[in-house]
Amino acid sequence: MSATTLARQKSLLYEFQNLPEASSPFPSTWYVGLSTSMIDEDGNNAIEPPTLANYTRVALPRGTTKWDYDAAAGVISNKQEIIFNLSSDNWGAIQEVFIASGSTPNPGVSDIWYHFVLPTSIPISGNMLYKIPAKVLEISMYRG
Numbered sequence: 697m698s699a700t701t702l703a704r705q706k707s708l709l710y711e712f713q714n715l716p717e718a719s720s721p722f723p724s725t726w727y728v729g730l731s732t733s734m735i736d737e738d739g740n741n742a743i744e745p746p747t748l749a750n751y752t753r754v755a756l757p758r759g760t761t762k763w764d765y766d767a768a769a770g771v772i773s774n775k776q777e778i779i780f781n782l783s784s785d786n787w788g789a790i791q792e793v794f795i796a797s798g799s800t801p802n803p804g805v806s807d808i809w810y811h812f813v814l815p816t817s818i819p820i821s822g823n824m825l826y827k828i829p830a831k832v833l834e835i836s837m838y839r840g
Contacts, residue, residue: 697795697835700739703809723797727753728778728833730826731811732788739808742794744801745787745820753799754778764831771836778828787820793828795835810835 699707706722730751731742745751756762756774764775794811801807812833820826 697793697810697812697833698737699810699835700735700806700808701737702739702806706809722758725755725757725799726809727755727796727799728774728828729753729794729796729808730780730787730790730820731792731794732790733792734813735792735794735808735811739794739806739811742792742801742806742808742811743788745783745790746785749783749785749787749822750781751783751787752781753796754780755799756795769836771834773831773835774828774833775830777830778833780826783820783822783824783826785822787824787826789817789819790814790826791817793833795833 710722729742729744731744733741733743735742756778762775763772765772792811792813794808796807797809798807818826
């Protein structure tokens, strides 16, 4: 998954400067969402499926029960399968999966910290269940 500008800024401010804004930058719960559009580096341009079609972001609280850390690989990933609501209507073609700090979108303010472009878009029509297998959402810090 790619880190957005928001994730990089909050992490670096917290780790190195301990600025007041960064004193508690991380939410107690992360939310996994889907986008039918490409998300930019700043976490903008996400178009989520309609809530009227039974779409909601999936909550994944921080902690070892939901997230698994592989120290040898330097990767953290989802420990369990992530299951979205059963679609009641067309959600569109899913192009990206993302991790956000809010349970719902906040118009005009991005809350997306990480995003991943799917190898191929996945069309979700009515009466479909979308699942993300365990260990698929992988986040790492790359050495450069």
